[in-house]
Each structure stands twice: as structure tokens, then as C-alpha cells.
Amino acid sequence: MTNTADLTGQRDRLWAAVSGGEEHAATEVVVAAVEAGTDVEAVLLDVVAPVQAKVGAEWAANRITVAQEHTATAINDRVIAALALHPASRRTPSLGHVAVACVDGEWHALPARLLAEVLRLRGWRVDFLGAQVPTPHLIAHLHQRGPDALALSSSIPTRLPTAHATISACQSTGIPVVAGGAAFGVDGRYARLLGADAWAPDARAAADLLADGLARIDPAAANQPVDDLPHLADQEYTLVTRSTSQLVKQVVADLPEWAGYDDRQRQHAAEDIVRTVEFLATALYVDDDTLFTEHVRWSAAILAARGVGTSVIETGLRSLCAQMTDFPRAKRMLVSAVHRLQEDPT
Amino acid sequence: MPRPSVLLSKDNGCQVGRVADVVGQVKSAEGPARSQVVPAGAELWLGSPYAVLVVSPQGELVAANSAAAGLLPDAVLGAPVPLPWLLHAHRQGEVHCFGPIEDRQFTADATVLASGGTAWWLVDDTERAAVAADLAVERERTAFLAEASNVLLSSLNVERCMRATVELAARHLADAAVVVGPAVGRRIPVTSCGPDGTADHRMVAADPAVVAGLAEALQGFPPVPSRWIDPATVPDWLTAPGFAGPVGSVVITPLPGHGVPAGALVLLRRRDQRDFSETDEIFARLFAARAGAALSAARLYSEQADITATLMSALLPPRLHQVDGVEFAGGYRASAHNELVGGDFYDVHPGAGEGEESLVVLGDVCGKGLAAAVLTGKIRNTLHALTSLAADHQHVLRLLNETLLETGSTRFATAVLASVARVGDRVRLRLTSAGHPRPLVVRADGRVEEIATSGTLIGALPDIESSTVEAHLAPGETCLLYTDGVTEARGGPLGEELFGEERLHAVLAECAGMPAEAVVERVQMLTSQWIGQRGHDDVAVVAITAPRRARREAGVQP
Numbered sequence: 063m064t065n066t067a068d069l070t071g072q073r074d075r076l077w078a079a080v081s082g083g084e085e086h087a088a089t090e091v092v093v094a095a096v097e098a099g100t101d102v103e104a105v106l107l108d109v110v111a112p113v114q115a116k117v118g119a120e121w122a123a124n125r126i127t128v129a130q131e132h133t134a135t136a137i138n139d140r141v142i143a144a145l146a147l148h149p150a151s152r153r154t155p156s157l158g159h160v161a162v163a164c165v166d167g168e169w170h171a172l173p174a175r176l177l178a179e180v181l182r183l184r185g186w187r188v189d190f191l192g193a194q195v196p197t198p199h200l201i202a203h204l205h206q207r208g209p210d211a212l213a214l215s216s217s218i219p220t221r222l223p224t225a226h227a228t229i230s231a232c233q234s235t236g237i238p239v240v241a242g243g244a245a246f247g248v249d250g251r252y253a254r255l256l257g258a259d260a261w262a263p264d265a266r267a268a269a270d271l272l273a274d275g276l277a278r279i280d281p282a283a284a285n286q287p288v289d290d291l292p293h294l295a296d297q298e299y300t301l302v303t304r305s306t307s308q309l310v311k312q313v314v315a316d317l318p319e320w321a322g323y324d325d326r327q328r329q330h331a332a333e334d335i336v337r338t339v340e341f342l343a344t345a346l347y348v349d350d351d352t353l354f355t356e357h358v359r360w361s362a363a364i365l366a367a368r369g370v371g372t373s374v375i376e377t378g379l380r381s382l383c384a385q386m387t388d389f390p391r392a393k394r395m396l397v398s399a400v401h402r403l404q405e406d407p408t
Numbered sequence: 409m410p411r412p413s414v415l416l417s418k419d420n421g422c423q424v425g426r427v428a429d430v431v432g433q434v435k436s437a438e439g440p441a442r443s444q445v446v447p448a449g450a451e452l453w454l455g456s457p458y459a460v461l462v463v464s465p466q467g468e469l470v471a472a473n474s475a476a477a478g479l480l481p482d483a484v485l486g487a488p489v490p491l492p493w494l495l496h497a498h499r500q501g502e503v504h505c506f507g508p509i510e511d512r513q514f515t516a517d518a519t520v521l522a523s524g525g526t527a528w529w530l531v532d533d534t535e536r537a538a539v540a541a542d543l544a545v546e547r548e549r550t551a552f553l554a555e556a557s558n559v560l561l562s563s564l565n566v567e568r569c570m571r572a573t574v575e576l577a578a579r580h581l582a583d584a585a586v587v588v589g590p591a592v593g594r595r596i597p598v599t600s601c602g603p604d605g606t607a608d609h610r611m612v613a614a615d616p617a618v619v620a621g622l623a624e625a626l627q628g629f630p631p632v633p634s635r636w637i638d639p640a641t642v643p644d645w646l647t648a649p650g651f652a653g654p655v656g657s658v659v660i661t662p663l664p665g666h667g668v669p670a671g672a673l674v675l676l677r678r679r680d681q682r683d684f685s686e687t688d689e690i691f692a693r694l695f696a697a698r699a700g701a702a703l704s705a706a707r708l709y710s711e712q713a714d715i716t717a718t719l720m721s722a723l724l725p726p727r728l729h730q731v732d733g734v735e736f737a738g739g740y741r742a743s744a745h746n747e748l749v750g751g752d753f754y755d756v757h758p759g760a761g762e763g764e765e766s767l768v769v770l771g772d773v774c775g776k777g778l779a780a781a782v783l784t785g786k787i788r789n790t791l792h793a794l795t796s797l798a799a800d801h802q803h804v805l806r807l808l809n810e811t812l813l814e815t816g817s818t819r820f821a822t823a824v825l826a827s828v829a830r831v832g833d834r835v836r837l838r839l840t841s842a843g844h845p846r847p848l849v850v851r852a853d854g855r856v857e858e859i860a861t862s863g864t865l866i867g868a869l870p871d872i873e874s875s876t877v878e879a880h881l882a883p884g885e886t887c888l889l890y891t892d893g894v895t896e897a898r899g900g901p902l903g904e905e906l907f908g909e910e911r912l913h914a915v916l917a918e919c920a921g922m923p924a925e926a927v928v929e930r931v932q933m934l935t936s937q938w939i940g941q942r943g944h945d946d947v948a949v950v951a952i953t954a955p956r957r958a959r960r961e962a963g964v965q966p
Contacts, residue, residue: 310902
């Protein structure tokens with residue numbers, strides 16, 4: 063029987079190994095946990111997953127470098143693979159057949175990997191397609207293998223438009239889609255909006271949901287993505303996306319700090335601006351101001367942890383606002399974000 | 409009020425009664441001549457071809473014209489109207505109703521008379537009602553065919569198609585539906601669905617000739633009419649689980665395919681249900697035509713997809729892992745967004761035994777797409793065969809060059825070879841570039857070095873040269889091989905900038921000490937972000953890393 067003290071100890075030891083870049087020590091921690099009696103699913107979801115979450119949080123707080131973050135993620139990935147080979151993980155499939163994939167363009171495959179492992183441990187036959195799956199390949203896979211359901215994972219909100227197209231395409235083959243991951247909102251609001259058949263906040267909930275059975279949709283009811291989101295007719299999303307380069311160039315021109323930046327700082331600043339425009343476009347896509355204002359708040363926190371003030375962000379937002387004269391929804395979101403920044407000085 | 413008891417006659421004679429007096433009055437506004445054409449008295453209504461019944465407020469038949477007499481020969485004046493549906497409506501005070509007389513359908517409309525009674529005007533509605541009923545059936549069938557088309561065409565998966573077919577048929581056309589597919593060896597695939605609505609699929613060792621019409625349908629002969637099929641000959645394996653009770657009526661129809669039948673559709677009705685009519689059979693064939701088309705398309709797609717997957721599997725980039733104490737990782741992204749293969753390739757060929765060098769290759773065939781990928785397949789196979797000669801890179805490259813020139817292809821390629829061996833806790837590399845971007849090494853302190861090897865590209869000239877350079881990796885250090893898809897990627901936050909070598913060096917500098925997979929992922933991710941949604945060349949990277957911790961126990965795999 064595992065108690066919380068055991069789990070905490072295991073988490074701490076795994077964090078130490080992973081943040082120190084020590085793959086063998088990390089593998090030893092999880093193998094020891096399993097051999098001490100912790101259920102494999104609990105090791106994955108209550109030890110590995112929280113450690114991975116900590117990796118992200120530590121990077122955001124600037125306590126570990128991006129190199130350490132990548133290394134830690136790679137090690138966690140290997141740890142999951144090692145666990146899958148352990149005799150305690152051996153299973154015979156007895157439930158149905160499910161495919162697990164990340165939205166095309168997603169680089170964070172770890173949450174999907176954890177889900178795939180948990181499902182396999184619970185007796186599902188799992189096709190793990192991983193990250194970077196072009197949508198046509200995903201559809202071809204669904205046609206050829208005909209699983210009972212698809213679990214679609216996405217961590218970053220800017221992938222939501224792609225997720226929408228993917229969900230519709232999968233459903234038109236008659237296969238229901240369960241959405242999961244941070245991109246779909248903390249309460250799954252975007253999953254509902256984009257027409258997913260179900261949403262799960264974590265791997266356990268997803269596994270329970272699939273066990274209850276997802277109804278197969280009637281393909282006669284399948285529709286086009288734009289039918290779900292009538293506000294797209296105003297073209298703001300399309301136009302902002304297609305003119306990203308121009309928008310970014312203008313912001314750079316309006317940024318007084320730009321002249322004093324070295325090449326590296328310019329690179330980072332430009333990337334931040336592009337990301338902001340991408341979030342704005344996504345917020346226009348789902349017509350939700352908070353998606354954008356939340357991103358701005360998070361960006362401000364990241365910069366603050368690195369000792370950079372928020373005035374740069376505010377200048378950028380105002381510059382974008384000035385360029386959005388014909389886009390009322392975009393303008394509304396930018397104004398909201400500026401107010402949010404001013405209310406919440408970090 | 410006195411009730412005249414009058415004999416009703418069938419000819420066109422006038423019946424005189426009190427009501428007639430009132431009804432027969434017609435006033436003309438146009439003068440005497442007109443009023444002579446318009447009949448006075450009761451002639452008009454009594455002689456009407458439409459039946460008219462005059463009914464008292466209590467529901468008794470007071471008078472009737474000859475048409476009504478013809479319809480209701482047994483009616484008696486003074487008795488309640490002998491049509492229950494009319495009587496009911498009359499008593500409810502309604503002014504319109506409908507119902508049957510014998511085997512015809514009638515509508516009845518009421519006009520209230522000044523005397524207080526009601527005249528009911530009957531119109532034979534039989535044809536119209538029949539047409540309306542036919543129309544409703546047609547609409548339902550059309551809606552069903554539309555739904556069936558949507559459902560059937562959505563899936564290119566053969567099994568799902570068969571399930572959809574039987575589920576639709578069992579819901580709308582019969583008590584049970586079975587799809588029999590072409591034989592696989594001595595067994596036939598049978599998908600069935602009964603009243604419970606869920607499809608069941610199994611392989612059955614049986615002979616289709618047992619049932620008249622089944623073997624014919626599977627061979628594409630014209631369908632045998634339902635009335636010729638003896639329901640008693642239907643075997644158990646041709647019914648559905650959940651189909652209870654003896655078979656009363658059977659329809660067997662082929663599922664037409666692309667020149668070859670896709671199978672046969674069998675519909676079953678229980679003995680206590682209505683037999684399949686000829687229209688039922690015709691409609692079943694319409695449905696079968698759609699199902700057959702969808703099933704054929706799914707089968708064709710599956711076959712093509714299987715062939716493609718088999719051929720492609722040899723062309724896909726391999727998954728790399730640790731070999732003989734050296735970490736390898738590779739990443740690939742084809743230029744066309746929807747393709748899995750292109751003109752870039754890489755491989756790791758382990759040496760013959762422990763301590764022998766592994767041969768790593770990474771290369772770039774000019775061009776993109778499937779044709780370039782096929783050539784990468786040839787190159788990879790050739791290099792694999794030459795692994796045992798890899799002690800001499802120049803020899804290997806000469807042989808490869810000759811092979812390419814012999815194929816007659818006008819495509820050339822660039823490549824880099826790396827012979828890799830673990831020596832103590834370090835990794836020794838012998839690197840040779842044939843026209844390819846130089847390999848880079850990331851040192852533990854973040855310095856990035858270019859390995860100064862160069863050579864002629866392969867497949868263009870009869871004589872080639874190259875130089876081999878030796879390098880060593882301390883624990884944690886990485887050698888990166890890459891194709892020019894990385895450095896020539898266009899994009900970036902400000903638009904049309906090249907990724908370039910300098911940026912790649914800067915990225916690698918940040919990767920000091922990272923495991924091979926993390927280095928590959930970092931380079932791929934940044935290249936991908938740089939490109940965004942724009943077009944790009946194939947991108948391939950391979951990282952060779954000296955593990956950071958020497959494993960104390962030899963030969964232990966995690």
C-alpha cells in the first residue's frame with residue numbers, strides 16, 4: 063500500500079535525478095517505486111506527471127535553463143519507456159481499441175504518452191501516434207485501423223484552430239473524439255466549443271470516460287468547422303493570421319527599446335511578439351477575450367522572473383491596437399489586456 | 409316535425425320534401441333568361457354526382473340524393489346516419505371529416521341549413537389519399553437513402569462499412585440483415601445485425617450454395633426473386649444473434665462492386681411479419697447499390713493503403729537508439745506537409761561485433777517527394793551492404809558513386825559518413841563529408857566546432873575525392889549531422905530570414921550536455937518554429953552523443 067509520504071519521497075528523488083540530468087538514477091527511482099508496491103499507474107500519474115509539471119514551472123520561474131528543461135523532459139520520456147518494459151507493466155488487451163495522438167504542430171507529447179500508457183495498463187489496445195502527426199495521416203490511420211475512439215491531446219492554445227479541423231475530420235469518419243490537455247481550457251470549454259464528443263481533465267478521467275463508452279456519432283450529422291463558430295465570418299481571425307509579419311514589423315518599429323537590444327535580445331523580443339499575435343488570433347478564433355488576456359498575464363510573469371519590466375509588453379499591445387482599426391473584436395481584446403496588465407503589476 | 413318516408417330511387421328523379429324546397433331555390437340576378445337555365449327546385453343537388461346527405465341536428469338522415477343512395481343502399485331515412493365517423497363529427501359540431509365507405513375513402517364537408525339541419529357533401533378521396541400515402545413512403549425512402557449514403561460514404565474502413573450496412577438495413581428494411589463477403593480460403597466473412605441494433609462480425613466455415621440465390625449473388629448473377637427462395641433453407645449462420653423465430657421471407661441481393669461483387673446482402677423477415685413485396689425488393693436493391701459502392705471504395709482504399717504502407721516502411725526514417733555505449737538520435741521532417749518520406753535520409757548500422765565501429769550515414773538526395781525517397785532507399789541499401797568495408801570511407805563512397813552512376817538517374821546526392829566507436833568513456837568519430845554541410849561538435853563548455861572534412865558529392869562525376877577527419881567526444885558532448893534544410897530554412901519572426909549557420913551554432917551552444925534525443929528535438933523544434941506555416945525543404949538531423957555517466961554494469965539494459 064502506498065501512502066502519500068511514500069509518493070512525496072519518490073517525487074523528490076525523481077526531481078533530483080531529472081533536474082540533474084541523471085537518466086539512470088531517474089529510472090532507478092521509478093523501478094524501485096514499482097518494486098516497493100506502488101501501482102504503475104500511480105507512479106506514472108502521481109510521480110512522473112507532477113515532476114514534469116514542476117519542470118515547466120521551474121523554467122517559467124527562470125530557475126532552470128531551457129537546456130535543462132529539454133533534458134529533463136527527455137529523461138522523463140525514457141523513464142516512461144523503461145517502466146513500460148518492466149514486468150509489472152505487462153498486460154493483455156481486454157477492452158477496446160483506442161488511438162492517442164497530439165494535434166499536428168504539438169511538441170509536448172509527454173501528456174499523451176502518459177495517457178497512452180495508462181490506457182494500456184487498464185487493458186486497452188492503444189495506437190500511440192505521438193506528436194507531429196499530419197492530419198491526413200491521422201485520418202488515414204483511423205480509416206485503416208478503425209479504433210473505437212480517438213484521444214486528442216494539445217497543450218498549447220495556439221493549436222486550437224488546427225485541433226478544430228482535426229476533430230471535425232475524425233468525426234466525419236464516424237469515430238468519436240475525446241479532447242484533453244491544457245489547450246482546451248481548465249474546464250474544457252474550448253473542447254465543447256470545437257465539437258469534441260467529450261473532454262477529460264486528466265488521464266484517469268479520460269480512462270474512466272472511455273471505459274463508460276463514447277457514443278459513435280452519426281456521420282450524417284457531421285458539419286463544417288465554420289458552422290460551429292459563426293463569428294469567424296467577420297474574417298478577423300483570417301486577416302490577423304495572414305498579416306502576422308506586417309503586424310510584428312510595425313510593433314518592432316514602435317518599440318523604443320529595440321534600438322538598444324543586441325541580436326539575441328532582438329530575437330527573443332521578436333519571438334515574443336509573434337507569439338502574442340498568435341494568441342490574439344486564437345482568441346479571435348474561439349471568441350474568448352480571456353484566452354488572450356491570460357497569455358499576456360503569463361508573459362508578464364515570465365518576463366518579470368527574468369527581471370524584465372512589463373512596459374515593453376504594454377507598448378507592444380498599444381502598437382497592435384493602433385493597427386487594428388478595422389477589427390473591433392481584436393481591439394476589444396487588446397484593450398482588455400492592457401487594463402489587465404495595469405491592474406496586475408508584477 | 410312529420411317525417412316523410414320516401415322511397416329513394418337510383419335514377420335521376422327529383423325527390424320532393426320540405427328540405428328540397430329550401431335547397432332548390434336559386435335566385436338569379438341576371439334576369440329571366442338566365443333563371444330558366446338554372447334549375448329551380450331540388451334538381452341541382454338531387455342530381456349531383458357527389459353524394460349529399462341531409463342530417464338533422466340529432467343525427468338522423470333526413471334526405472339523400474341519388475348518388476348517396478348508390479353509396480349507401482341500406483340507409484333508411486329517419487335512422488341515424490349509417491357512417492359512424494360522419495355521425496361522430498356531426499355530433500361534435502365539426503364541419504369537415506373523412507372516413508371509409510366500403511373500400512373507398514371519402515371526405516365530407518358540412519353546410520348548415522336555415523332549417524337547422526346540416527347538408528354533408530361527400531367527395532371520393534381515395535386516389536388522392538393513395539397518392540399522399542405513396543408520397544409519404546417515397547419521402548421516407550429518400551430520406552433513408554440519403555442517410556444511408558452519408559453513413560456509408562463516411563468510412564473507408566471495410567469492417568465499419570459492413571457494420572453500417574447491416575445496422576441500417578436491420579433498422580429500416582428487415583428484422584435482420586446479413587452481409588456475406590467474398591470467401592477467404594474456405595471461410596466466408598459474415599456481418600449480421602438483428603433487432604437489437606448492434607452488428608456482429610465473424611468468419612464462418614460454410615458453403616454459400618446451401619441457400620438458393622446466395623452463391624449467385626456472390627458471383628454477380630442477377631438476383632433471385634424473393635418468392636423463389638425457400639425460407640426453410642436459411643441456415644443458422646445466415647441469421648443474426650437476437651433474431652428470434654422462424655424465417656418467413658428472404659431477399660438476397662448482390663452488393664455491386666467495381667466489376668466484381670463486393671458481397672451479398674441478405675434481408676430476413678420473421679414469419680409473423682409481412683412478406684417482402686416487389687417494391688420492397690426493388691428498394692432493397694437501391695440500398696444495396698449504395699452499400700456496394702461504399703464497400704468497394706473502402707476495399708480499394710484498404711488494399712492501396714496496405715501496399716503503400718508495406719512499400720513505405722522501407723523508406724521511413726529509422727528509430728535510433730543506443731548502440732554499443734553510444735547514444736544516437738535522429739529527427740526527420742519531409743518537405744511536403746502530408747508526406748512521410750522525402751529526399752533526406754539517415755541510418756545507423758551497428759558494427760559486426762562488440763567494439764566494432766558503427767556506421768552512421770546522413771544524406772540528401774536532390775529533389776523532394778516520393779521519387780527522391782525511392783532513390784534514398786537504394787542509397788541506404790547500398791550503404792548497408794558496404795558496412796563491413798566502412799574502415800575505408802573513400803572506398804565506400806567510390807562504390808556508392810559507381811552504383812548511383814549506373815542507375816542512370818540524373819539525381820545526385822550529398823552525404824556524410826561517421827564511423828563511431830566507444831573508447832573508454834569517450835567516443836571516437838571518423839567523419840567524411842561528400843559535398844555535405846560539415847558536422848558540428850558541441851563541447852561540454854558550450855563551444856561549437858566545425859569538423860573540417862570535405863569531398864565531392866556523389867552520383868554526378870566518375871571520379872570523387874574526400875578527406876576523413878578524426879574527432880573525439882568527451883562524456884556529454886555531441887556531434888550533430890544535419891541537412892541544409894535546417895540552415896536554409898526561411899522564416900523567423902520578421903519574415904524572410906534564413907536560419908543560417910550562425911543561428912544553428914548558437915542553438916547548439918545551448919545544448920551542451922543534453923542527451924542526443926533532446927538535442928535533436930531542440931534543433932527540430934526551433935527549425936519548425938522558424939519555418940512556421942511556410943514551405944520548406946526536407947529537414948533531417950542526427951545527434952551522436954557520448955553518454956554522461958559510464959554504466960558500471962556492462963550489458964544491462966534498462
